[in-house]
Amino acid sequence: MDITFYFPPLADYVATFPMLVLAVAALLCVVVDIFYNDAKGVAILAGASLLVTLLFEAARLSLPPAKALYGMVYVGGTASLVNMTILFSGFLTVLIAQPYLKRLGRNYGEVYALLLVAVVGMMALGSAANLLTLFAGLETMSVCLYILTALVREKDGAIESALKYFLLGAFSTGFLLYGIALIYGATGTMDLSDFADRLASTNAGVMFWGGTALLLVGFFFKVSAVPFHMWTPDVYQGAPTPISGFMATASKTSAFAAMVLVLGRALPSAQWQTTVAIVALLSMVIGNFVALAQSNVKRMLAYSSIAHAGYVLTGIASATPEGYAGALYYLLVYTVMNVGAFGVLAYLEHDNRQGDTQTVDSLAGTGQRYPLLGVVMAVCLFSLLGFPPLAGFFGKVYVFGPAVKSGLAWLAVAGVLTSAVSAAYYLRVLYVMWMKPSPDDAVAPQFEGVPPLAAVALAGCAAFLLLLTFTPWVMDAAVAFFRDVPAAIVSLP
Amino acid sequence: MLASFIPLFLQILMAAGLAYTLLIAAKKLGPKRPNAVKTMAYESGMDPVGTARDRYSVKFYLVAMIFIVFDVEVVFLYPWAVTFREFLTRSPQLGLFVLGVVGVFLAVLTLGLVYDIKKGGLEF
Amino acid sequence: MDLPLYWVALIGFAIINFFLVSASVLVYYERKVSGWIQNRPGPNRVGPWGFLQPFADVAKLIFKEDISPTASSPFIHSLAPVLMVTIAMTTAALIPFARGFVIVDTEVSALLVLALTSIAVYGVTLAGWSSNSKFSLLGGLRSSAQMISYELAMGLSVLTVVLITGSLRLVDIVEYQNGPGAWGILGWNVFRAPIAALIFIVTAFAETNRAPFDLPEAEQELVGGYHTEYSGMKFGMFFLAEYVNFFVASFVIVTLFFGGYLLPWEDALLSALPGLKDSVLLGVLQVLSLLLKAAFFAFVFIWVRWTLPRFKYQQLMTLGWKMLLPIALANVVLYALFFTFKALLGWGG
Numbered sequence: 001m002d003i004t005f006y007f008p009p010l011a012d013y014v015a016t017f018p019m020l021v022l023a024v025a026a027l028l029c030v031v032v033d034i035f036y037n038d039a040k041g042v043a044i045l046a047g048a049s050l051l052v053t054l055l056f057e058a059a060r061l062s063l064p065p066a067k068a069l070y071g072m073v074y075v076g077g078t079a080s081l082v083n084m085t086i087l088f089s090g091f092l093t094v095l096i097a098q099p100y101l102k103r104l105g106r107n108y109g110e111v112y113a114l115l116l117v118a119v120v121g122m123m124a125l126g127s128a129a130n131l132l133t134l135f136a137g138l139e140t141m142s143v144c145l146y147i148l149t150a151l152v153r154e155k156d157g158a159i160e161s162a163l164k165y166f167l168l169g170a171f172s173t174g175f176l177l178y179g180i181a182l183i184y185g186a187t188g189t190m191d192l193s194d195f196a197d198r199l200a201s202t203n204a205g206v207m208f209w210g211g212t213a214l215l216l217v218g219f220f221f222k223v224s225a226v227p228f229h230m231w232t233p234d235v236y237q238g239a240p241t242p243i244s245g246f247m248a249t250a251s252k253t254s255a256f257a258a259m260v261l262v263l264g265r266a267l268p269s270a271q272w273q274t275t276v277a278i279v280a281l282l283s284m285v286i287g288n289f290v291a292l293a294q295s296n297v298k299r300m301l302a303y304s305s306i307a308h309a310g311y312v313l314t315g316i317a318s319a320t321p322e323g324y325a326g327a328l329y330y331l332l333v334y335t336v337m338n339v340g341a342f343g344v345l346a347y348l349e350h351d352n353r354q355g356d357t358q359t360v361d362s363l364a365g366t367g368q369r370y371p372l373l374g375v376v377m378a379v380c381l382f383s384l385l386g387f388p389p390l391a392g393f394f395g396k397v398y399v400f401g402p403a404v405k406s407g408l409a410w411l412a413v414a415g416v417l418t419s420a421v422s423a424a425y426y427l428r429v430l431y432v433m434w435m436k437p438s439p440d441d442a443v444a445p446q447f448e449g450v451p452p453l454a455a456v457a458l459a460g461c462a463a464f465l466l467l468l469t470f471t472p473w474v475m476d477a478a479v480a481f482f483r484d485v486p487a488a489i490v491s492l493p
Numbered sequence: 494m495l496a497s498f499i500p501l502f503l504q505i506l507m508a509a510g511l512a513y514t515l516l517i518a519a520k521k522l523g524p525k526r527p528n529a530v531k532t533m534a535y536e537s538g539m540d541p542v543g544t545a546r547d548r549y550s551v552k553f554y555l556v557a558m559i560f561i562v563f564d565v566e567v568v569f570l571y572p573w574a575v576t577f578r579e580f581l582t583r584s585p586q587l588g589l590f591v592l593g594v595v596g597v598f599l600a601v602l603t604l605g606l607v608y609d610i611k612k613g614g615l616e617f
Numbered sequence: 618m619d620l621p622l623y624w625v626a627l628i629g630f631a632i633i634n635f636f637l638v639s640a641s642v643l644v645y646y647e648r649k650v651s652g653w654i655q656n657r658p659g660p661n662r663v664g665p666w667g668f669l670q671p672f673a674d675v676a677k678l679i680f681k682e683d684i685s686p687t688a689s690s691p692f693i694h695s696l697a698p699v700l701m702v703t704i705a706m707t708t709a710a711l712i713p714f715a716r717g718f719v720i721v722d723t724e725v726s727a728l729l730v731l732a733l734t735s736i737a738v739y740g741v742t743l744a745g746w747s748s749n750s751k752f753s754l755l756g757g758l759r760s761s762a763q764m765i766s767y768e769l770a771m772g773l774s775v776l777t778v779v780l781i782t783g784s785l786r787l788v789d790i791v792e793y794q795n796g797p798g799a800w801g802i803l804g805w806n807v808f809r810a811p812i813a814a815l816i817f818i819v820t821a822f823a824e825t826n827r828a829p830f831d832l833p834e835a836e837q838e839l840v841g842g843y844h845t846e847y848s849g850m851k852f853g854m855f856f857l858a859e860y861v862n863f864f865v866a867s868f869v870i871v872t873l874f875f876g877g878y879l880l881p882w883e884d885a886l887l888s889a890l891p892g893l894k895d896s897v898l899l900g901v902l903q904v905l906s907l908l909l910k911a912a913f914f915a916f917v918f919i920w921v922r923w924t925l926p927r928f929k930y931q932q933l934m935t936l937g938w939k940m941l942l943p944i945a946l947a948n949v950v951l952y953a954l955f956f957t958f959k960a961l962l963g964w965g966g
Contacts, residue, residue: 027604034611499622500710501721501729504629508706511633512699512854515679519850524682532687534750535845544688545751553758556934560765563942567772570949571728574780578956585960592957596950603946606938615938617931 015068015075018053018083019120025049026116033109043098046112050091050119057084071191072133074261078328079127082257085332086126089250089339090119095457096343097242099450103350104240106151115246118144122250126257131180131190134258138176138222141254142169145247149239161238168221168231176218182211195266212267216275219262222255225313226282229306233294236302241349244298245342248305249335256312256331260324269319277317277411283310288418291425297345297358300425301338304384307422308334314415315399318406326398333383333395333465340380340461344373347450347458360429365438367430372455374433379462381426386419391468555614559606566602570595629710629720636709640860641671647860647919654923678853686846688749697744698847698854701737705861708733712868713788715878715903726787727779730869731772734824737862738764741826741843744855748846756842759832759930766937767823767830770816773945777813778806778873780952791877801882807874812948814874816941818917821866823937825859828922832930867914868907875910878903 013020029042061084063076073079094112101107121140128134146169150162184190186208187198199208217228224232236244263272287307294300312334315327345358348366367374383392396419400412450458534541573595581588609615645660645668652659660667685694711726711733713719723729738761745757779785782793796804807814823830832842839845844855871877880886880902886893893899928936 027601030604030608034608497721497723500625500629501707501723503622503626504633504710504721505703505707507626507629507633508703509699511637511706512702515702515850515854515857516695516699519679519681519683519853522679523849524680526682527684529687531684534686534688534748535752536750541688541750545749545754546746549754549758553762556762556766559938560769563769564765564772567769567776570773570776571779571785574776574949575783575785577780577953578783581956581960585957588957588960592953595953599946599950603943606942610939615934617934 012068015066016073018056018087019073019123021049021053021056022116022120022123026113026120029109029113029116033113037109039102039107039109040098042109042112043094043107046116047091047094047098049116050087050094054084054087054091057087067129071193072128072130073124074127074129078257081328081332082126082253083123085253085328085335086119086122086250088332089246089253089335090115092336092339092343092457092461093242093246093250096245096339096346096454097240099454100242100346100349101151101240104152106240108151111148111151114144114148118148118246119250122254126254128258128261129192131183131192131262134262135177135180137254138218138258139173141251142173142222145251148243149235149247151240151243155238157238158240159238161235164231165235172218172221172228175214175221179211179214179216179218182207182214184211186211192261192266199268209271212272215262216272219255219259220279223252223259223309223312224306225279225309226286226306227279229283229287229309232306233299233302236305237296237298241298241342241346244302245339245346248301248342249338252305252309252312253331253335256316256327260316260327263316264319264324273317273319273406276313277408280310280313280317281411281414283307283313284415284418285310288421291422294425295359295361297360297363297429298342300360300429301341301345304422304425305338307418308338308384310418311396311399311415314403314408314411317408317411318399318402320402320406323399323402323406326395326402330395330399333391333468336461336464337380337383337392340376340458340465341384343454343458343461344377344380347373347454360432361436363429363433364436365433367433369438370449372450372459376458376462377433378430379465381430383465385423385426389469391465394468552617559609559614562605563602566598569598625720632710632720633706636706636861636864637857639864640857641675643860643864643915644671644674644856646915650916650919651923654920675853678850678856681849683849683851684846686748686750689846690747690749693743693747694846695851697740697747698851698858700743701740701858702854702861704733704737704740705858705865708865709861709868711787712865712872712907713791713878714907715900716792718878718900718904719788722788723786725785727775727785727790727873730787731768731775734771735765735768737824737858738768740858744847745843748843750846752839752845753843756839756845759839760826760843763826763830763832763933763937764824766934767820767941770937770941770945771820771824773942773949774810774813774817774820775873777810777945777949777952780949780956781806781809787872787877791872791879794876795879795884796882797884798888799882799885801885802876805874805876805879810874810948810952812944814870816945816948817874818870818914819941821870822918822921823933825863825866825918827859827863827918829925829927830933831927832933863918864911864915867911867918870914871907871910878907880906 025045029045032038032042032045057080060076060080063080065074065077065079067073068075093115097111097115098107101111118141121137121142121144124133124137125141126137128137146162146166149165150158152158180190183195186205187195187202189195189198221228221231236248239247263269263276284307287303287305287310291300291303291307294303308330312327312330315323315330317323318326348363348370349358351366351369367377379390383390386392386396396415400415403409403412403415449455534545536542573591577588577591580591648670649659649667660670663669663673685691708730710720711730713722721729741760741764742757745753745755745760748754778790782790784790784793790806794805796802802808822828832839844852847855887899
């Protein structure tokens with residue numbers, strides 16, 4: 001028996017420091033929870049660990065991309081950017097969710113442990129250099145999200161949405177896993193950077209492309225692209241609102257990042273470009289038009305998130321470094337504006353008796369009563385709409401621009417037109433919030449305002465979206481960075 | 494390698510044959526006079542109420558789920574246990590590292606057990 | 618063994634018959650020992666000293682009517698006892714009876730023992746469910762919960778043995794216990810890992826559903842547990858499986874912890890009497906040694922039955938999950954640490 005073995009170099013532990021820290025912090029959360037039963041302490045621990053890792057990743061942003069842990073994950077550069085987006089979403093979610101869950105009487109310590117573990121899974125998924133890492137990350141993330149969805153378990157809707165999410169999610173994971181198995185069978189490798197060589201030397205047959213198709217189905221499900229989007233509205237509606245925001249942003253970011261890694265690095269674009277473009281078109285059209293018909297605000301945001309998946313897919317469909325860069329930039333912006341929008345909705349739930357079955361009409365007059373929430377919502381929704389001076393606009397420029405350059409002008413046109421459609425439902429919410437007077441029979445506001453930390457988080461979201469507008473140099477630097485780094489992703493070794 | 498399992502399959506076949514023979518023998522040799530009361534499910538002499546295929550305590554599912562976790566843990570530990578002393582004889586430092594790896598694995602699962610006990614998952 | 622397959626089959630058949638007969642003898646043995654412990658004569662009418670009593674019982678069971686309840690699932694109702702007997706008889710073939718005398722000699726025999734034991738859970742659960750009677754269902758559920766709970770601690774105590782011997786092959790495990798020279802029986806695993814041995818014996822009681830872990834058939838509360846609705850030979854088969862199981866469990870205890878077929882001070886004995894080595898006599902002596910040790914543990918099984926009262930259900934679960942499992946786990950870690958420090962400090966070469 002020959003045992004060959006390598007001690008992992010210390011650099012590996014440094015490189016994967018955020019994942020390790022968060023995993024340990026999640027375990028610590030459990031310990032604190034069972035021995036001290038201190039949900040507030042757990043929340044502080046979770047928030048602090050997320051903040052530390054966020055700063056750590058920010059410091060690594062300028063490093064060139066590299067691999068760590070026996071070539072299983074990417075670190076530095078683009079991976080850092082994706083991790084930052086995920087961590088940012090997680091951090092904001094902790095700030096917003098803690099007071100919200102406390103009001104609901106659901107401020108369990110486990111929530112934060114699950115959130116941290118989900119973040120670890122997302123980071124593994126978003127920086128996977130190997131299909132095994134990808135799958136492990138995906139499962140870690142999904143299982144935690146299934147549980148978080150059913151947090152308010154006495155509520156029928158929560159159970160229903162968690163069960164739907166779980167069954168469909170397990171099903172789609174099956175697709176993904178079969179895809180990985182077929183790809184492995186065809187190429188004999190799970191390492192993403194080996195695919196190009198193997199494909200060049202062997203004739204990729206039905207087995208390989210079948211596997212790729214199944215893999216794509218799994219991805220499309222996770223990013224809720226049409227026609228695999230049916231779970232999204234139900235799940236976002238049933239889950240606690242800040243958790244919906246977390247799911248809509250962080251899990252999508254990681255799944256999209258993994259998609260960029262797999263499609264951009266491992267597979268020749270000629271084979272998948274059309275498919276992705278068609279899915280992008282369907283997502284934009286169906287997402288935006290169905291959102292028009294929604295009366296529940298959370299469902300409306302869910303359909304809008306389907307449409308946004310379409311925008312991001314447009315960037316990916318261009319199959320150029322600029323397109324991938326634009327997609328990742330868009331995801332960062334999208335994360336901030338969606339966490340903000342869901343956060344505002346979470347606090348407006350405390351405003352009247354409707355709870356989280358908020359209809360658009362139930363928001364009447366809330367803008368006047370809670371100016372902070374009203375302003376944040378306005379900034380976020382205008383940005384989601386892609387209104388020119390806000391970050392969402394630049395995001396759209398960076399995804400539609402490369403698409404035009406790659407000869408997908410029709411897709412970009414469709415994107416712009418459907419964005420115009422989206423104005424109808426985003427502006428309706430703002431109109432009701434600010435212009436419509438509260439109905440006479442409205443219950444007197446029962447809540448004393450937004451707790452300070454959550455207010456800071458929400459204001460931060462709005463400020464971030466504005467910041468990019470009024471300080472062009474930040475934007476230029478950001479764009480230069482985004483233009484620069486993903487070029488390294490697509491350059492095949 | 495696989496050949497060493499052939500006696501096992503033979504043994505399973507023979508044991509199953511014995512069991513089947515006993516079953517058939519009892520069927521052939523015993524009397525057969527069933528009646529409605531005799532074949533009724535036993536419920537302390539009363540007529541059975543409802544069906545037995547009913548819902549039962551969720552605790553049993555909980556035990557089953559925790560069992561799966563720890564059973565898989567034990568299965569993962571077997572390859573380690575077989576080779577651990579081999580590692581140690583090759584290089585004690587390597588053995589220490591391997592112990593550390595398994596230690597992390599055990600620590601996480603033990604934390605799971607402690608969590609379960611503290612949360613009352615095993616109270617009956 | 619490099620015997621032709623028909624020899625293997627023949628020996629396997631002989632072993633099955635041996636265990637069939639020994640199950641009957643065990644029933645007699647248990648009733649006699651029970652009688653002795655309770656200060657009464659026990660069976661004494663059929664044959665000399667009542668020795669033929671179990672055989673008469675078997676004959677009776679075969680000629681009894683086989684009732685399957687109207688609401689039951691007939692196929693599964695018959696499958697359950699068949700499964701139990703098959704598993705019990707197959708496990709018996711894994712035991713090394715003497716040096717070079719083992720039917721199923723694989724690299725992973727210790728794992729196979731555990732795997733087969735865990736299949737027995739299916740027999741009990743299916744029996745409880747298929748009868749469609751409330752007592753049966755509850756008995757089956759209790760039994761499956763109990764068996765899977767104790768399987769963990771059992772697996773971990775076997776793990777300790779595997780850690781010490783570095784092999785999953787039962788033959789290797791037995792040979793490892795052969796203490797050199799004057800060490801003799803001190804080489805047995807029971808002296809190397811006493812805690813693991815204790816845990817294994819306790820869990821063996823639970824796995825075979827023997828008192829004080831006989832909750833699945835607690836007659837005061839559950840009538841007959843999972844075999845409430847069984848009669849005739851099907852009931853007889855559960856009975857048979859139970860006795861074979863506890864005899865096999867005795868064999869496994871001896872094999873893992875009490876030197877298996879080894880004679881006491883075998884090493885010293887062989888150096889004193891070199892002619893004995895590789896002789897048929899040694900083989901016979903080894904088989905006898907194994908049988909004697911196993912008979913002792915069979916006696917312990919019966920002895921415990923009349924000494925300890927039955928557990929309550931929540932005591933049972935507490936013992937399994939909060940005592941045995943953590944202790945067994947800590948025991949494994951302790952031995953791993955011990956070996957590591959031994960290697961690091963260079964003790965004992």
